[in-house]
Amino acid sequence: MTQATTTADPDDLIFDVQDVTLRFGGVTSLQNVSLQMRRGEILAVIGPNGAGKTSLFNSLTGVYTPQEGQILLRARPGDQPVSVLGQKTHVVNHLGVARTFQNIRLFPALTALENVKVGVETRQKSGPVSAMLGLPWQRREERESTSQAYALLDRVGLAGRANELAGSLPYGEQRRLEIARALGTDPGVILLDEPAAGTNPAEKQELAALIKQVNHDGVGVLLIEHDMKLVMSVADRIVVLNFGSRIAEGTPEQIQRDPAVVAAYLGTSEEEAVAELDTHDQPELHVIDTSGGVTGAGSAGGPATGEEQA
């Protein structure tokens, strides 16, 4: 594991996001958001539902193109910085950015192994003619992708499920399969959108271990997660979004103590939040641990629970 260093080496940023603004008609999903992701770190993005976290991911992967700002990517050490804006999604993926989705998006009618192979094989060369004729190098690539995919399945603990249809796997395994598929593209950075949503505590622990392991192997991890315990245990740094704006950034300890963050989660004013922080010794951020974020984009989840608690 890497420790959270505070010295930002400006030449070693995986993502350098500067003043990004993303609008949909009248809705502004991201408002002047800036953030730096350093090589080797696990960076978490948190915020209430509708804060713009997924929009940020989509902007980073080329699914959405923000109207303003700049996103520079340098997924692997030694790469030249490339602008992500306006790039096609699959190109961004080839630049070294892999991701998972908040609402699991596997290929349900392919087997688990085939799902991962799809990822692995986007890095292969052989074309349709060599496949039709079964030429030697195509066969070799096929074998390679199978064994690589299999190794990845093993890594996320799904080796025994290789031949099962992805759609028939239980929820937690589908989430891990998505991670394996993303890792199959040999990324420099992996973006995980609420990977723990809908999983049980045991699976969450395995997930935390997996995230740390992946990071240890040299892949940057950008993580959206509602489960604070998970975030606190794996993240080196945390960025907090609320209503499309970045409201805080820092180490987990700093974030837990940040009145603006607590206010955002409780849906109260900052003064009340300060009072809240004073009255309780333990920070109240665990209220976010409802992991109900999967069911919809509605932004009622965070504040409503907050009121219950208040």
Place this chain on the structure above:
Amino acid sequence: MNRRVSLPPWVGRLLACLGGSVVLAMMVGKQQGSKDDYGLAFREAVLNPRIFYFLLVGVLVFLGITYQDVVRRYAGRPGVRPLLAGVLILLASYFLMKWYDPLGDGKLATFGAAVTSTPAVAPVARIFFGWLWWVGLLVTAAATAAAIVWRLRWLAWASAAVSVLVGAIAVAAHSLAVSFAGGIDHSFGAQTALIGNLVLAGAGVVAAMSRVETARTREFVERVMAFRPGLPLVAMGVVLGVLALVAATWFDPGGKNLTLVDTQHLFAGSALSGVASAYLAWLGYAVFAVVVVLAATAVWTAQKTLGYVAAGGAVVAILVTLATLHDISATATKAGYPGSAGEWQNLGTGGWVLCIALFSAGAGGLIAARRAPVIAPEPALARGSGALGRLHQVGTSTTLLSLTLFGVGLALFYPPTATAFWQQALVTDIGVYVLLAIGLNVVIGWAGLLDLGYIAFYALGSYTTAYFTGSLPVQPPIHLSPLWAIPVAIAVCLIAGVVLGGPTLRLRGDYLAIVTLGFGEIIRIIAVNNPGDFTNGPRGVARAVPHPVIDLGFIRFEWGGSQLQYWYLLLVLLALVFLLFWRLEGSRLGRAWAAVREDEVAAQATGVNTTRVKLLAFAIGASTSGLAGVFFASQVGYFNPQNFILNNSILVVAFVVFGGMGSLTGAIAGAAVLTWLPDFLRDQVPSEDRIMWIGAVLIVMMIFRPAGLIPARRRKAELTGLAGHDPSVDQDLRAVPAGEGV
């Protein structure tokens, strides 16, 4: 204003069932095919006491649906499905199909009345047409049902035996009555009755043999197949082979119908070659016996080498048989035997059926060899196992493989025995459309792109061939033989596919369908408008497109002598395309297609260049269509823009959907069945009603088997809905539609 009247649901259901029975009443009966006098048709169909039978059917269906919980408890029992299928087939045979063409509407009722009122007909026929047909149906169906409900094994066996008997009597009675009455008869009523009875018998056997309460028929079949893979094929080979050697016609100069023994007598002392006369005397029986014994032993002992030996033996035996057949016909023609019409002519079904039998037995041996070392699926999953290569393979069950191999045997050796009409239909309708369906399956089934202008590439292929063979008003720079036009046409269609696909493939679903539909029409209209006097307009090509020729200097072969030659050319093309595409499906591109089809956003995020992948599907599909176009052009010689109407594009889509989207064998089966059906129905139902019956088949199929005739594994999984089935997961979590929200 908009007050909605809400009826209890059962009322709507009842009305729907009764409405359905009225429709059925209009479809079946005397009024069939009367398209001039709708008043009569309606009176006959509805204002007639017989409507009550149909309403009764409707009420039964209604009750079945309403009390489906009760019904389902029994419907899961082993044997229920074949029972229903058998009864339906029998009903179709008794009430829909013709039993004797020359007489009136040719239905069983008409023919039966004539037979029973003619005392001189053989008693078996009179009994069958008098009462046995319906008594047999009632008794066997009721007995099988009772056996299933009360699990009476002896009754199941008994009714199975009776079913077989009734089926045999049906065929015998029919052939007796027809030979008594004379006349040309193409009807299939009796054969269908035999099939129906055999299915009923199968229901009885399943009911009698299964030990579990709710075993699925399918699992039962798989179990039977797994017992000794290849055994059914070998058994089939034995039955067919014995029939061929003992009963079938081997030489038929002018209606003489000589069996193998008769043929041997006829050719005794003639100029027949040594092998052929030995074949007629003893070699034929010997090779058959050897192949069957080898195959059976291989299947029984599951020995790999023996299986291959059996397959090799079958090939040798088939070659010897073919040589003999050729020798018979050639010698008879040379000797001027009356009725001999030339090489390969006048051969009865015997030799060909024996070839099918040998092929079947050999295929059985091959399956045994392939399956010989039984690899349990579990060890293959063990970490780092060497068998990983097999894991991703699109699974082929032994059942499907057996059926496919038997189909290959039929495709190879059945056509020579078919009538000229069917040979023509095989080539022009069935074969070409099978090729088209295989190609479109790439586009629709694998990549998930709805292409409604597919026939345009077929037109491009045809016109390219016509141009390069000099059949259009404008002369080409170089003249090519049709076989040389194949790569050119493929290239042209590939380019056309890319040109059309490039800008349009970013459109989704219905938009793409509209654009391709427009493209199809544009190509056709260009052909009609004849720009620059290139296409020769609506009259079609100016000169006949020549037949393909292979000329290697020392050997020269020109197609066109008979439809059969084209059939075998087509088989070669089909086999090639099938093999290439089969490999493609399991390759990286095949998986990428599946990924794009299932979730385009996820595919992109995984690094799949979706535009390129879709374009490849489009281009590969288009070039297959072009290949079919070359074949079509040189086979028919003359063609015109009418051959490329929108209707044909839609037909090919229907074939693919019917057969099972994304399934190679399905596309073949779908095209074959749906092109065969209209020609088949020609003799079976009033011709005016043909298309209606096909429509009914399509609807029923899509209701009960939405994934198609032979569903693709990948597609089937899609249709059955695959939300995670972990009960511990909150219902809401699973309810998130996969395609929503990035």
